[in-house]
Amino acid sequence: MSDLATTDLAARSPYGVLTDPATLTIQRLLPGPIERIWAYLTESDLRRQWLASGEMEMAVGSPVEFVWRNHELTNPPGERPPGFGEEHRMESRITELDPPHRLAITWGSTGGVSFELERKGSEVLLTLVHRRVPDRATLLNVSSGWHAHLDILAARAAGEEPQPFWENWSRLKEEYGRRLPE
Template identity: 70%
Template structure:
């Protein structure tokens, strides 16, 4: 397989409070980078928000999860139609690495590595403080990455909320800490 790594779709704990999740995506790397950094493309799988490509720049991520899949599935209690998060670029090496702050956690790093005609995306979410947040974040990244894969391969993604609820239960079993 030309040395290409095919990662498990599930996130794993690489430290007690650090989640790592990977996906092998169709390239080229510049296309995947655009889906991480350009608001109009990122809003198709994660969250909108104009991001200046400069370390130290601040921006706001805006989630509208009900708009990511059709149908969106049943939104769980406690989740709103829109969620906003102030963030800041903390590391930047286009088109290989982007790291940003993420609310009350230690931040998120996105790394891209070419693998033939594909790109390995590795997301590391640092210092997730409690189990409930860890389960939500794990299911969230997994669901959003599945939507990204669907967008990049012209497939129809599964209903976001139904997948998130299902995956949260799976992560509760998988991430025993």
Template identity: 65%
Template sequence: MSDLLDTHGVVDADSTLTIQRLLPGPIERVWAYLTEGALRRQWLAAGEMEMRVGAEFEFVWRNDDLSGGAGARPEGFPAEHRMRSRITALEAPRLLAIEWGSTGGVTFLLEPAGGHVLLTLTHRRVAERATLLNVSAGWHAHLDVLVAVAEERLPPPFWPGWLRLKQDYAARLGG
């Protein structure tokens, strides 16, 4: 299913990453993977969200738990990472935008595509190159896990994939 799209993200002149995935529908099912903590922790990070603009929440990452063979965690990455965030836009079940650290934020847009759902993720203004490489590889790897989970397949090992993708994005984005 997801082979229909180039799975790599595109970075524009404003240091904004856009990446897409095609997921099995219906749209409400994909929306649940974005907004419900128990489902979201299977592919990204745990954390309960109150579904209203302005609501604050905390993401809790445990990337080692995302697949059966997570692989060795790279040096400098903790077993658990937490980040406070806030919902900045919400149009269920189509649009969710959130604050993301010191960047311009992340938007998830869902569009029906036949029996599937096209997910477009936009991470705005990631200006620092090292952060851009981590973010690009991270979103790519996490979305690969989401596709596998949504298709009821075993997710790929997270850390080896992330390391490979970071090198891939470094080559794609140049010096």
């Protein structure tokens, strides 16, 4: 995707799009500087405020255990949908690292997730790519999940209070069900 196309994608819509049949790309234009957004990606205490905690040694091949406690992300958290527990853990590994521009990690049974940061004046364009999502059910979960988590990151980076996580996630899952092809 060209620089112009990615910037246009972020400016047009906060929704993720399929850039391949099994690849979700989602972008956010965030207040900088880039080093601060990098810290939100890599430092456990900051990352747990929008996604999941877990210490991250900054080296390719290093393991990372992500620990989600989505009910702690917003106050109030909203009502948790059936099938979700209070905590979820996932073992990952760093596959690419170019601070403060690129971080790629393994992600469960999918092809992995990459985060790219690009300076855009005083803002930072975050491009998240989740590759090789195996099926539609997983695609709807990761699309709505990334969108809801990035909404929280954008609010935190702007010094605002994010909306209740679980209500946003549930609304987004329905919306992605309409937006993404069967």
